[in-house]
Amino acid sequence: MDRRIGKTRDAIFKAFISLMAEKNFEQITVNEIAERANVSRGTIYLHFVDKYDLLNQCIEQEMTELCNSCMNIGGNTHLVSSGPLLRTAEYLERHAFVFTTLLNNNGISAFRTRLHTILLQGLSEQIDMTGLNRGMNKEMLQQFLASAVVGVMEWWITHSMPYPAKELIEDILVLMERNQMAPRQLDSAQ
Template identity: 30%
Template sequence: MSEKLDRRKKYTRKVLKESFISLLAEKPIASITVKEICEIADINRSTFYTHYSDHYDLMEKIEEEIIEDLSEYLNSYSFTIDEESLQMTQKLLEYITRNQFMFQTLLSKNGDPTFEERLMEIAQSFMIKNWGSANQLDEQQSRYFSTFVVSGAINVIKDWIEGNMGKSPEEMAVMINHFANYGVSYLE
């Protein structure tokens, strides 16, 4: 019986998330109502409130889930080895590809600006931990370098998503890693 309830809860949350993201793609969160989310999800409002306190809570839970997935994923790799760095970047891009609409929406003007900041913080701390000390950079240099690389990578990824992912995750991973490691000499 509890397995059936768990499946039902998962399904309800999934439908609510999808409905919310589809609305967020069209308009800012301040213009979205719980009533609209429930109508699209075909779920009554009392069910919504058993899972989330409001639509801002729903958005926060979606973002937390993504942040947790990415953190877990990043921490399963060691960034000091070039090949592993490339594989990690490719796997992250594959994750983004599988969730393209969600990332496209959350990183859009209607999304929460703190989401992008949280993504940057995770990537920067990971990079500092795994790359800075290996390359004998002091703390300040590591912070600046990671800011430079991560903000560039995030903006390249945003552009890639907006351009309907014209290149494969593998091609993008190679490009991003080359830009990060060799800068413009990659283009020569």
């Protein structure tokens, strides 16, 4: 992508996020985004169909950056392993403003849905179906665990991250282990 195009898109994303921190998504206009980004309204329409497309692309970009940052270290692609979970929480911590804004804005469920989908993908090979889980519906366990982890992370973000990412993930992993749903290789070396 041309660097100028990238800079323009970044300016639009930053303007959009800053407006979302101030007001409800539904109240934001394309004119306000253009003014804040210091671009013309037409420039926004060159890059995005409308503000809904802008929201979707903004979330997609944030999730892509989160995944690239957190899941490709050391070849581990399972988000529910302790290493990627910790890197995810640390990434969310470093980018707190963006993620807090996305989660706190009324009517914004796309971010939560996207994170839930990523967790579900990582869970398929991770849940231990022996012991207490033997005979259980694996898909239901995946949904339960993904919803629980996303819910706790959402709570953590929307409550101003009341304790460090490492402590959050340690607690999540203990809860998963207690319920015999812990991911494989819980050591922190991942």
